[in-house]
Amino acid sequence: MAGLELLSDQGYRLDGRKATELRKVQARMGVFAQADGSAYIEQGNTKALAVVYGPHEMRGSRSRTLHDRAVINCQYSMATFSTAERKRRPHGDKKSTEMSLHLKQTFEAAILTQLYPRSQIDIFVKILQADGGNYSVCVNAATLAVIDAGIPMRDYVCACTVGFVDETPLADLCYTEENGGVSSLALALLPRGGQIALLQMDARLHQDHLETMMEAAMIACKGVSKVLDEVVRQHLQEASALSRD
Amino acid sequence: MKDTPLSNCERDFLLKAIEEKKRLDGRQTYDYRNIKITFGTDYGCCFVDLGKTRVMAQVSCELVAPKETRPNEGILFFNIELSPMASPAFEPGRQSELSVKLNRQLERCFRNSKCIDTESLCVVSGEKVWQIRVDVHTLNHDGNLMDAASIAAITALCHFRRPDVSIQGEEITVYTPEERDPIPLSIYHMPISVSFSFFQQGTYLLVDPCEREERVMDGLLMIAMNKHREICSIQSSGGIMLLKEQVLRCSKIASVKVSEITELISKALENDKKARKAGERCGFAESMPQERITALKMDETPVEMKNVTEKAEDIVKKYEAPPQSVPSPLVPAPGVGQVGQGQQNSWGLEEEDGEKID
Numbered sequence: 001m002a003g004l005e006l007l008s009d010q011g012y013r014l015d016g017r018k019a020t021e022l023r024k025v026q027a028r029m030g031v032f033a034q035a036d037g038s039a040y041i042e043q044g045n046t047k048a049l050a051v052v053y054g055p056h057e058m059r060g061s062r063s064r065t066l067h068d069r070a071v072i073n074c075q076y077s078m079a080t081f082s083t084a085e086r087k088r089r090p091h092g093d094k095k096s097t098e099m100s101l102h103l104k105q106t107f108e109a110a111i112l113t114q115l116y117p118r119s120q121i122d123i124f125v126k127i128l129q130a131d132g133g134n135y136s137v138c139v140n141a142a143t144l145a146v147i148d149a150g151i152p153m154r155d156y157v158c159a160c161t162v163g164f165v166d167e168t169p170l171a172d173l174c175y176t177e178e179n180g181g182v183s184s185l186a187l188a189l190l191p192r193g194g195q196i197a198l199l200q201m202d203a204r205l206h207q208d209h210l211e212t213m214m215e216a217a218m219i220a221c222k223g224v225s226k227v228l229d230e231v232v233r234q235h236l237q238e239a240s241a242l243s244r245d
Numbered sequence: 246m247k248d249t250p251l252s253n254c255e256r257d258f259l260l261k262a263i264e265e266k267k268r269l270d271g272r273q274t275y276d277y278r279n280i281k282i283t284f285g286t287d288y289g290c291c292f293v294d295l296g297k298t299r300v301m302a303q304v305s306c307e308l309v310a311p312k313e314t315r316p317n318e319g320i321l322f323f324n325i326e327l328s329p330m331a332s333p334a335f336e337p338g339r340q341s342e343l344s345v346k347l348n349r350q351l352e353r354c355f356r357n358s359k360c361i362d363t364e365s366l367c368v369v370s371g372e373k374v375w376q377i378r379v380d381v382h383t384l385n386h387d388g389n390l391m392d393a394a395s396i397a398a399i400t401a402l403c404h405f406r407r408p409d410v411s412i413q414g415e416e417i418t419v420y421t422p423e424e425r426d427p428i429p430l431s432i433y434h435m436p437i438s439v440s441f442s443f444f445q446q447g448t449y450l451l452v453d454p455c456e457r458e459e460r461v462m463d464g465l466l467m468i469a470m471n472k473h474r475e476i477c478s479i480q481s482s483g484g485i486m487l488l489k490e491q492v493l494r495c496s497k498i499a500s501v502k503v504s505e506i507t508e509l510i511s512k513a514l515e516n517d518k519k520a521r522k523a524g525e526r527c528g529f530a531e532s533m534p535q536e537r538i539t540a541l542k543m544d545e546t547p548v549e550m551k552n553v554t555e556k557a558e559d560i561v562k563k564y565e566a567p568p569q570s571v572p573s574p575l576v577p578a579p580g581v582g583q584v585g586q587g588q589q590n591s592w593g594l595e596e597e598d599g600e601k602i603d
Binding site: 095193 | 470475
C-alpha cells in the first residue's frame with residue numbers, strides 16, 4: 001500500500017474529503033418496536049445498529065447487582081458479512097470483548113446510573129458494514145439508542161477517529177486510511193463540558209503532535225454532536241406530529 | 246475464588262490519605278516502586294519485580310507458515326496469563342475481563358507500534374517465517390500488572406536470541422546454539438507503558454498504583470511511550486472523564502519515567518551480557534537473594550536488676566503451692582461439670598441485680 005496517497009498536495013483525501021471533513025451521517029431512531037430504544041446510523045460506508053433494553057431487573061447473576069446504581073451491560077459484535085472476508089467468529093474473540101468493555105466504560109461515565117439502583121441496562125451494537133471508525137460509529141449509534149429509550153444521560157456521547165498524516169490530522173478515518181499504518185486516535189467526548197469518556201490511540205505518534213490530534217478529535221466530535229442533535233430533534237418532531245394528528 | 250471485598254473503612258482511609266498527598270508506602274505522587282530485573286539461564290527469560298508485583302516473561306520461537314495477507318513478515322504473538330498464583334481473585338481457565346484487557350493492551354502496545362522488524366524474521370517468503378511468542382506470567386499481583394508486563398516483555402525480547410539460519414539454494418539449515426551463536430532480534434525501539442490512576446473524579450492522580458490503590462481508583466490511564474518521546478499507545482479505562490490538559494500532563498510525566506526505566510533496562514541487559522561472557526553462573530536461582538537470618542540484633546533496653554532474687558522469693562512465698570491433685574468436678578446440674586471457681590471479674594462494673602434499663 002506504499003503507493004496510496006492518503007493526503008494529496010491539494011489537501012484532498014482518498015475519497016475526496018478535506019482533512020477536517022467528516023463523512024456523511026444518516027441516522028434513524030426507533031427502528032425496532034420490540035426494544036426499548038434502537039437506532040441505526042450510517043457514517044459514510046460504515047453502518048451500525050444499536051439496541052437498548054432497560055432499565056430492567058438484573059438478569060443472569062443476581063450477585064452482580066449494585067446497590068446504588070445500574071449495571072451497564074454492553075455487547076459489541078460484527079456481522080459476518082461486515083468485512084471484506086467473512087468473519088468466522090463474530091463475538092467472543094478478544095477484539096469484540098475489548099470493544100464491549102470500552103463501550104461499557106464510555107456509557108457508565110455518561111448515563112446517570114444513580115437513578116436506577118439494582119437494575120441493568122443492556123446495550124447491543126452490531127456493525128453491519130465495517131469501513132473504518134468502528135468504535136466511533138458504535139458509540140454514536142448507542143447514544144441515539146439510549147436517547148430513544150429515554151434513559152437520562154449527562155450529555156450526548158460523540159466519538160470520532162482521527163489520524164495523522166504529513167503533520168495534518170485527518171478526521172473520521174475510513175478503512176484504507178486506518179490500515180495504511182497511520183496513527184489513529186479514537187476519542188469519545190461529552191461535548192458540552194469537553195470531558196473525554198474514552199481515549200484510545202495506536203501506532204507511533206510523537207508527543208508534540210498529541211495536542212494537535214486531540215484538538216482535532218474534539219472539534220470533529222463536536223461536529224458529530226451537532227448532527228446527532230439534529231437527528232434527535234427531527235425524530236421528536238416527527239413523533240409529536242403523528243401524535244398530534 | 247472471590248476476592249475479599251474492600252471494607253469501607255479501608256476505602257475511606259485510602260481516599261483521605263490520597264487527598265493529603267500521602268501514599269500507603271510513603272512514595273510521592275509520581276514515584277515508581279523499586280524495579281528489579283533479573284534474567285533466567287535461557288535467552289529470552291526475564292523476571293521483573295515492580296515493588297512486590299512480580300511477572301515473568303519468556304520468549305520462544307518457531308518456524309511456521311506465514312499469514313496469507315503478509316507472506317514475508319514474521320508473526321508476533323503476545324499472551325499474558327493471569328495465574329491463580331498471583332492473586333486469589335484470578336481463576337484458572339476462565340478468561341476474565343482483566344485478562345482480555347491486559348492481553349489487548351499488550352498487543353496494541355507492541356504490535357501496532359512496530360517495535361520489532363518483522364521482515365527480518367522471514368526465512369522463505371510465503372513458506373517459512375519465524376513466529377516469536379512472548380508469554381508473560383503473573384507471579385504476584387500487587388498492582389500495576391500492565392507496566393510490569395510491558396517491561397518484562399520488552400526486556401525478554403531484547404534478551405532473546407533466535408537460532409541462526411542459512412539458505413543455500415533450496416536447502417535451509419537451522420543451526421543449533423552449539424553450532425553457531427544465536428542472533429538477537431532487531432528491535433527498533435522499546436515501548437514502555439506507564440499507568441496513571443485517578444481518584445475522586447479525576448482530581449487526584451497517582452503513578453504506579455499498588456493493589457490497594459487500584460481497588461479504590463476511579464479509572465486508569467495507560468500511556469506507552471519509548472525513549473524517543475513517541476507515544477506508542479494510549480488507553481483510558483474505568484468510567485472517568487478526563488480533560489485534555491490532564492492527558493497532556495500525563496504524557497509529559499510519562500516521557501520522564503520512560504527514559505528512566507529504559508536506562509534501567511539497558512543497564513540490566515549490559516550486566517547480564519557481561520556476566521555471561523565472564524562465564525559466571527547466571528539464572529533465576531542465582532539472582533534470588535539468600536534470605537537467611539545470619540545475625541540477630543536487638544536494641545538493649547535497661548532493666549532494673551537490683552534485689553531481683555529477694556523480690557522473687559517474696560512473691561513465691563506469698564502464694565501457696567498449687568494443689569497436687571485436681572479437685573473432682575462439681576455437678577450443679579445434670580450434664581454440667583464445674584472445675585474451680587473462676588475469679589472476680591475485674592471490669593469494674595457494678596453488679597446490680599434486678600436493675601432494668603429503660
